[in-house]
Amino acid sequence: MKIGFIGGGQMAQAMISGILNTNSEQVINIHGGSIRTEKYAHAHGLNYVESNKQVALESDVVILACLPQHLTAVAAEIKSVLTTQVIISVLGGVTLATLSTALGDNVAISRVLPNTPVNVNAGTIAYIHNEPLLAQSESANQVDTLLQQLGSSYLVSEDQFSIFSALAGSSPAFIDLFIDAMAQAGVKYGLPKDQAIAIVTQTMLGTALQVQASNQTPRELAAAVASPGGSTIAGFLAMEEYGLPTAVVKGIDATIAKDQAVD
Numbered sequence: 001m002k003i004g005f006i007g008g009g010q011m012a013q014a015m016i017s018g019i020l021n022t023n024s025e026q027v028i029n030i031h032g033g034s035i036r037t038e039k040y041a042h043a044h045g046l047n048y049v050e051s052n053k054q055v056a057l058e059s060d061v062v063i064l065a066c067l068p069q070h071l072t073a074v075a076a077e078i079k080s081v082l083t084t085q086v087i088i089s090v091l092g093g094v095t096l097a098t099l100s101t102a103l104g105d106n107v108a109i110s111r112v113l114p115n116t117p118v119n120v121n122a123g124t125i126a127y128i129h130n131e132p133l134l135a136q137s138e139s140a141n142q143v144d145t146l147l148q149q150l151g152s153s154y155l156v157s158e159d160q161f162s163i164f165s166a167l168a169g170s171s172p173a174f175i176d177l178f179i180d181a182m183a184q185a186g187v188k189y190g191l192p193k194d195q196a197i198a199i200v201t202q203t204m205l206g207t208a209l210q211v212q213a214s215n216q217t218p219r220e221l222a223a224a225v226a227s228p229g230g231s232t233i234a235g236f237l238a239m240e241e242y243g244l245p246t247a248v249v250k251g252i253d254a255t256i257a258k259d260q261a262v263d
């Protein structure tokens with residue numbers, strides 16, 4: 001199966017890393033309309049082709065990884081050569097109906113919302129296939145297998161894509177913000193920044209594994225950390241007082257509102 005990328009930015013590069021981690025021999029065609037993408041392609045042994053149309057012609061699975069505002073122009077370029085190819089769109093906020101209108105009603109399309117940890121095959125990925133793709137079970141299975149290689153994938157109804165996008169697609173940025181804030185506090189008290197980041201990151205990994213393995217809620221697990229009269233409850237209450245939970249929910253509100261305004 002030949003895979004093609006239209007767009008060679010952050011998400012394309014994260015997916016390509018994950019794909020090559022699984023199979024370093026995978027043929028990947030790419031066009032990104034910029035010298036940066038061409039340089040990236042050459043540095044990673046990808047097949048940089050001259051146009052988006054050429055990506056579509058030479059690939060079995062075409063991953064649309066440009067920005068949502070590029071869809072109309074890209075669709076106009078590739079529509080005439082779409083026959084048996086499967087399209088995977090990672091365009092945030094763009095529905096299957098819009099994709100079908102742009103690319104053709106009979107084109108097999110999967111709407112996918114990955115996140116950047118796909119680069120280490122630890123992504124959290126939403127997907128939904130359109131009717132033409134569902135009618136080709138072998139192609140749908142190929143897409144499912146590709147996504148499973150990149151992380152944990154979830155079949156999500158389209159009306160829940162925005163909330164999924166906020167909690168998984170965007171949240172690596174929010175979690176990075178939290179890691180950085182904790183590490184800054186470590187620096188304030190004398191730790192080197194890289195050591196502080198390593199400590200916080202390992203603690204976050206351990207806590208995430210613990211939440212996954214436990215029957216208790218995160219609130220209950222937090223209560224187990226906070227010894228009566230101890231230091232944790234003092235820090236926990238100060239974080240609540242300064243609005244951490246409210247700030248997080250407000251951030252998710254803004255993320256969802258922006259995603260819903262795309263299409």
Ligand SMILES: NC(=O)C1=CN([C@@H]2O[C@H](COP(=O)(O)OP(=O)(O)OC[C@H]3O[C@@H](n4cnc5c(N)ncnc54)[C@H](O)[C@@H]3O)[C@@H](O)[C@H]2O)C=CC1
Binds near residue numbers: 008012090093169
């Ligand atoms: N960055 C992320 O964590 C996530 C991004 N996405 C989606 O992935 C898509 C790409 O986002 P990023 O990689 O973050 O943006 P980016 O700005 O890093 O990449 C966009 C790419 O599109 C290319 N491009 C621009 N015009 C083009 C054209 N006419 N034909 C072909 N390529 C063209 C650019 O050269 C660039 O390589 C967006 O639709 C976004 O919603 C979805 C989930 C997560």
Ligand SMILES: O=C(O)[C@@H]1CCC=N1
Binds near residue numbers: 092165169170
């Ligand atoms: O920021 C964005 O629009 C994309 C969608 C989810 C993550 N990145």
